[in-house]
Amino acid sequence: MQTLYTDDQNQFRSVVSRFLEAHATTSQARELQETASGFDQAVWHQMSGELGLVGTHLPEAYGGFGFGMIELGIVLEEMGRRLYCGPFFSSAVLSGLAVAELADEANKIELLPKIASGEERVALVLDDLNQVEGIGHQLMISDQGLLSGTAPMVIDGLSAQRLLVIAGSATGLGLYQVDKGAQGLSITPRVSVDQTRKLAEVVFVDTATQFVGRVSPEALNRFWDLASVALSHEMIGGAERLLEDTIAYTKLRVQFGRPIGSVQAIKHRCADLLLTLEFAKAATQHVSFSLAAGEEEKHHPSMVKAMVSDCYRDIAIAAIQLRGGIGFTWENDTHLWFRRAKCSEVLLGTAGYHRERMIQSLGGQDAA
Amino acid sequence: MTTSIEAFRSETRDWLRTNCPPGAIGPGEIHSGSTKMSFQADTVAWLEIMADRGWTVPMWPKAYGGADLSLDQAKVLYEEMAAIGARLPLINMGTRMLGPTLLEYGTEAQKLRHLPVIARGGAAWCQGYSEPGAGSDLAGLSTKAVLQGDQFVIHGQKIWTSGAQNADWMFCLVRTDSDAPKHQGISFVLLPMDQPGVTIKPIKLLSGSSPFCETFLDGAIAEKSDLVGKLNEGWAVGKRLLQHERSGQGGLGPGPVRSRPVGVTVDLELSEVLARYVADPQTKSSQREAVLRWNMRNRAFQLTQARMGQEVRDGKTPGAATSMFKLYGASLAQDKQSLTAELMGCAGIGWEGEGFSEEEIGATRSWLASRAVTIYGGTNEVQANIIAKRVLGLPD
Structure with a gap:
């Protein structure tokens, strides 16, 4: 198992970084968050076509590039740094991983190449984004094979060209696909504090579906782990960028005739934040390195999502605090990351949820 | 290969x-x-x-x-x-x-x-750095060494000298130029402990043990040939040594397994005593979560250590990042003792004698002793200053 990034991986990072530097600026994010779809078609085509980023982590046999969580993590960190707005997380990560992990062979052959090439943007409909245990309780397949129920929050539900759904049934959980024009399907935008990631409510009433694969509890948990680790990478990128910018600000901002970064109270806060970031980053990288090496990861994915959720939030809070008055204005970009930090903190489970999940897997007992 | x-x-x-x-x-x-x-x-x-x-x-x-x-x-x-x-x-x-x-x-x-x-293991060394008036501000030290012929004659007092009572030699920071700016008048010398000018007095700590000493230097002699680095340029030597010290405390470097900080477990598996409390139905869920949080920090610490250790093995020398490990490692060790003491409840307040088991008293003593870890080797506040200056580049 590797313990540091290879030269190739570092080079890959700089390619991704250069692309996003040009095509994912904060002024673009500010424009895109005002639109309904929340993303730029041209950038998406370039990203999926020329660069092939969308299929980074998907198997070569199904049109992907066959890299693993390490390279996916690199892409996501760079996206998180720049608040990239677009369906990468919903389609490539959530839907891509769901199909790769949960679909049967025929459906992998049908769906993965479309997702990997970026030709189709697919949203994954889960009835619970807070906890894996909640999945498949609201969305149910009837004995007649029709889907009903509500998913209150679906990432990029409105702009997606196709929906994948995990739903319960009399015979257990399954993965299904639904056409955007299907009968009984309604999609309504939901406005969250983070408009750089679009959410929608998705309601099904006796909607026809196509079966994609059976979902065992183990496979569902593994999917949740992988998705949580992927999101953690995006969050680490955002946290790192915010801390760098904040430290740069404290070196420039002069009060009492000296840069505020020379004041010990501020130095100590920055040093603490650096430690929080470095340790969360090491944990995140470790879990990707070991996933890439095919090692079973029982506790670390939840550990990582828990640590990174706290880390990103704490750095975002400090980023506003250390900027003083300018930090809480609309004009200043800091709040864009602050909002992203909040939504990412709760998506796929809060820190508290993931700690509890670890306690369960470590054999701790319920307080009941 | x-x-x-x-x-x-x-x-x-x-x-x-x-x-x-x-x-x-x-x-x-x-x-x-x-x-x-x-x-x-x-x-x-x-x-x-x-x-x-x-x-x-x-x-x-x-x-x-x-x-x-x-x-x-x-x-x-x-x-x-x-x-x-x-x-x-x-x-x-x-x-x-x-x-x-x-x-x-x-x-x-x-x-x-x-x-x-x-x-060969033929001599134990101790560290003559801190003084009563020079703790965090180590460069403010005032122990004076005057060159007489081929020897330095040293007058002053060192404190917190770990293991001085069993040491054969001391490496020591002394002031050799009182007029120069404080960092530029310091020299790094080596002196034998068994000589009339050296007196040692153990310091009793709040835990009851005495791992540290006061060392009085009254005309102690160091040979001129035992001046390390140039005269008045000992601060750079002394600082480099501190990085080796911190990297040891932080468990960095191409070292063996033993350099893990006190009480750090090998994996996410809980330490024996903590695992017992986690399994105990009497333990509150908030306490169980506190144990888990500690373990997560500990695990992340190990992983960061492993990553930086790999970088060291790839040829980088441990630099200011060692302060990160000293700071975090010390807090971890201390927090573990506090957590253990808290989980023990009233069994965790025994000092000595009947009514408490040996294990309980040991845990309490360790909890008391752990107050020192965030202070010795440079306080956490000083480490945070070093991180801010050397790693983040924040101005003075």
Whole structure:
């Protein structure tokens, strides 16, 4: 198992970084968050076509590039740094991983190449984004094979060209696909504090579906782990960028005739934040390195999502605090990351949820 | 390359299995090099046989008592020692702190005079740094050394000298120019402890133990030939040594497994005592979560350590980042003691005598003693200053 990034991986990072530097600026994010779809078609085509980023982590046999969580993590960190707005997380990560992990062979052959090439943007409909245990309780397949129920929050539900759904049934959980024009399907935008990631409510009433694969509890948990680790990478990128910018600000901002970064109270806060970031980053990288090496990861994915959720939030809070008055204005970009930090903190489970999940897997007992 | 390292591994494995005495396996005593302490027969035998191969300090040059091993070979040696549970043959401030510093800053004569003795475990060293008036502001030290002929005559007081009572030698920061700016009038000298000008007084700590001393220097002598680095340029030498100290405390460097900070568990699996409390139905869920949070921090600490350790093995020297490990490692060790004491409830307040088990009293004493870890070796506040300045580049 590797313990540091290879030269190739570092080079890959700089390619991704250069692309996003040009095509994912904060002024673009500010424009895109005002639109309904929340993303730029041209950038998406370039990203999926020329660069092939969308299929980074998907198997070569199904049109992907066959890299693993390490390279996916690199892409996501760079996206998180720049608040990239677009369906990468919903389609490539959530839907891509769901199909790769949960679909049967025929459906992998049908769906993965479309997702990997970026030709189709697919949203994954889960009835619970807070906890894996909640999945498949609201969305149910009837004995007649029709889907009903509500998913209150679906990432990029409105702009997606196709929906994948995990739903319960009399015979257990399954993965299904639904056409955007299907009968009984309604999609309504939901406005969250983070408009750089679009959410929608998705309601099904006796909607026809196509079966994609059976979902065992183990496979569902593994999917949740992988998705949580992927999101953690995006969050680490955002946290790192915010801390760098904040430290740069404290070196420039002069009060009492000296840069505020020379004041010990501020130095100590920055040093603490650096430690929080470095340790969360090491944990995140470790879990990707070991996933890439095919090692079973029982506790670390939840550990990582828990640590990174706290880390990103704490750095975002400090980023506003250390900027003083300018930090809480609309004009200043800091709040864009602050909002992203909040939504990412709760998506796929809060820190508290993931700690509890670890306690369960470590054999701790319920307080009941 | 691969074949030669694998050959080295199998040779090493065979040799260790044949030669490591049973008394040097598993937890137990490690030789400190002190000529004033007595050690068990196997501890001494293990030291001697390892020193013969240069394996007490495997990466040092052979001329100075080492074995000239490469980083990869040293790693193999430590892995093979760990595989049979062999303890280190020798640990002291000579092998871990002064030795690396002398290799960098010492003259050839100094290296030949001191390093082979350190490598053989023939002397224990102590650190004459802190003074009553110079703690965090170490460069404000006032112990004075005056050159008379071929000798420095030293007057002043050192404090927090760990292990001074068993040390044979001291490396010491002294002021040799009182008129220069404070960082530019300091020199780094070596002096023997057994001489009339040196008096030692143990300091009793709040935990009841006395691992530290006050060391009074009243006309103590250091030979001029034992000045390390140039006169008045000892601050750079002394600071470099501190980085070796912190990297040891932080568990960095191509070292063996033992350098983990106090009480740190190997994996996410809980330590025995904490696991017992987690499993106990009486334990509240908030306490259980506190244990888990500690374990997560601990695990992340190990992973960061492993990452930086890998970078060190790839040729980077431990720099200011060592302060990150000192700060975080100290907090972790301290928090673990506090958490354990809290989980013990009223059983965790026993000082001595009847009514408390030995384990309970031990835990309480450790909790008291842990107040020191965020202070010695540079307080957490000072480490945070160093991180802010050297890693983040924040201005003075």
